[in-house]
Amino acid sequence: MTLSSVAVAKQRPTKTRSKRQPSTRPALAVSTLHPTALDLSPGKEHLVCPDCATWTPITGVRSTPHLVPHHIEPAGTPGPPRRCIGTNRRLILDITVARWQRRFTEGGVEAAARRSTKVLPKPVAPVAPPVSEMRPARLSPVPARRAYLAHRDACPACTDTAHCTLGATLATTLLRLLRQEPERRRGADLIEEFAREVAARRARQEPRRRSAEWVRVSRSVDRVDEARRQQLSSGGAPSYHRA
Structure with missing residues (x-):
């Protein structure tokens, strides 16, 4: 086998990837959020963005957690999309999954305790007498x-x-x-x-x-x-x- 017959990998053109611009917003500690505005379930990490009030996925949980890029307008809105100021915002995961689940459960118990469980009986409507016992009005x-x-x-x-x-x-x-x-x-x-x-x-x-x-x-x-x-x-x- 000659050297000219050896297969050589062809160099492929690389894709142009834009660098992720970090958000100018300060890092957000997730412990400051309400338990119902946060979901730390493994593989389903989401939170309500404080800037646009929409559920936004969390990426980089094991390395550098931050919010994924997201827009303000809902999907299908005509015109150029407006990206939220909270895009790529850094997050501080200063709460464990077990503690978040405990706070979430306690918050649900408090909400249920605020609701009255007393069943108010409906007022009983008076039963009309039978027609045979009705007295006509005096003329x-x-x-x-x-x-x-x-x-x-x-x-x-x-x-x-x-x-x-x-x-x-x-x-x-x-x-x-x-x-x-x-x-x-x-x-x-x-x-x-x-x-x-x-x-x-x-x-x-x-x-x-x-x-x-x-x-x-x-x-x-x-x-x-x-x-x-x-x-x-x-x-x-x-x-x-x-x-």
Whole structure:
């Protein structure tokens, strides 16, 4: 084999790689972040960027941890992308995964403790009585007369001598209420008279009740008055006692 037949690797052109520009922001200690704004799960290291408030991956965990380059606008926004000022920001991993998990768990317990676990019962709606036990509202001749006259004015079939079905019902109801009105008024007068008698009886019994109360406490009052007179006769200052 000659030297000309030996395979020689061809030199390939190298790619032009841009150097990573470090962020001008100061290094961020991850222990200052809230546990819920940080994820240190192995292989899933993320945190909420303090500058743009977006979840950003952490790279270089074992060497020089920093935030990966990320943009401010969401993906698909037209126009040139605007890179966040927190791109390539240095991070200080001054907290272990176990401590972060403990703080994260304790924060969840505190949040759950702030929520009230008391189940407030719904107000029980009153049960409507059955239709057979419902009492219709008491009718009065005044609204019945008003309804009858309004129907007479609007119904062309109702005249002075004839009525339609609804007009006849309204007229019958009005006549029945007019016949019952004197009896209803007498009943109302009886109820009012009974209420006046009860009030007069209570007024007559009030002096007797006051006299009975005075007789019940008169001995205690006399005893206190006698003690006060003796104290005044001896030259002492009056004192007040409860009976």
